[in-house]
Amino acid sequence: MTAAVHGPAGACPPPDDPKAESWRSRPAAHQPDWPDPAALRAAVDALTARPPLVAARECDLLRERLAAVARGEAFLLQGGDCAETFDALTADQLDGKLRTLGRMATALTSATRLRVVTVGRIAGQYAKPRSSPTETRGALTLPAYRGDAVNDRRFTAEARTPDARRLTRVYDASAATLNYLRTRTAGHPDDPPGQLFTSHEALLLEYEDALTRFDARTAGRYATSAHMVWIGERTRRPDGAHVEFASRIRNPVGVKLGPGSTADEALALADRLDPRREPGRLTFIVRMGATAVRDVLPPLVEKVTAGGAPVVWVCDPMHGNTVQGPSGHKTRHFETIMDEVSGFFEVHRALGTHPGGVHLELTGAPVTECAGGTLAPVAATDVGLRYESACDPRLNHGQSVELAHRVAHLMTEPMTHR
Secondary structure: OOOOOOOOOOOOOOOOOOOOOOHOOOOOOOOOOOOOOOHHHHHHHHHOOOOOOOOOHHHHHHHHHHHHHHHHOOEEEEEEOOOOOOOOOOOOHHHHHEEEEEEEEHHHHHHHHHHEEEEEEEEEOOOOOOOOEEEEOOOOOEEOOOOOOOOOOOOHHHHHOOOOOOOHHHHHHHHHHHHHHHHOOOOOOOHHHHOOOOEEEEOOOOHHHHHHHOOOOOOOHHHHOOOOEEEHHHHHHOOOOOHHHHHOOOOEEEEEEEOOOHHHHHHHHHHHHHOOOOOOOEEEEOOOOOOHHHHHHHHHHHHHHHHHOOOOEEEEEOOHHHHOOOOOOOEHHHHHHHHHHHHHHHHHHHHOOOOEEEEEEOOOOOOOOOEOOOOOOOOOHHHHOOOOOOOOOOOOOOHHHHHHHHHHHHHHHHHHHO
């Protein structure tokens, strides 16, 4: 992969760009309380000096392909781990994800004849926002696990203390993942490594800013940590630091919209992040839950469409459907997941808009984290038998492929009326 073109010393931003770090003046939610400022500074300095992980031209290529999705000419398949971990960075794990996404893409393409744009939650999904800053077990309360980018899952005071040195480990792990993806297929020189674009939630702004580079070819700034980054449901304030940061980069950007989202909020986000109304720039990833999607989504689609924003609409049927299983583990039921996908398609079919894709937490391993399915069924009582996720439950290989076939069936209905 050819690295992005940047300034004489890889400097970013150019000296005459006073707004490059404007996000620092905005409220930044869900940032770790780093106890060692010197270690954070050292990590940021080290990351600033390192080569980009992805090339700016690859980010532009993804924007072009997402523009086709926005026009109704393609479909986005986005999936991968809830939270990547350093320990799970193995060839078998990566091959399993590639195989699963590949089989899903084949099922979608063969049924619809649409081009499938495949984007992994991979090579950077190491940080997670948490609903509570602490976790209590018995009489002991410690900081919550925020992903391997911040701290460790082990429940000890030392392991749970945020450690800024982990940020450089994220870079190294992401680089190793990208290098492995390159070995899996030669591909076209203009294609991403392994025919797979990368994405993650741009949660840790110090990390994202340190890997932002100025590209002389376009005179723009790119977050070179991934081809696409998204803003989560908890950090999508239009006046917040995450939206401000995303407004200053040229990558394709996603925003998660939960059941509390309003049409005015969605349009305000479109105005902030895509004021020029460029197809492929902005993706709305809706995570409403099966019980809310049919009621909450229509006014958002109507207002954003009326506002002239050519966004990609994508369904995340995972995050709004999490429940506690009999074993005490968090789980999701396959039929509930499919019900939200069905509702998403029903809304777009009724409005005459394009259901642009799905965003899934999945793995190629035979885990038992989500209940249900028929190709690789998991009984509700068996959820805890092979529960390997660092955070939220994922579909296994069989469940993922089954979902792709069922989504393909949903896609053929509106396509016959185009």
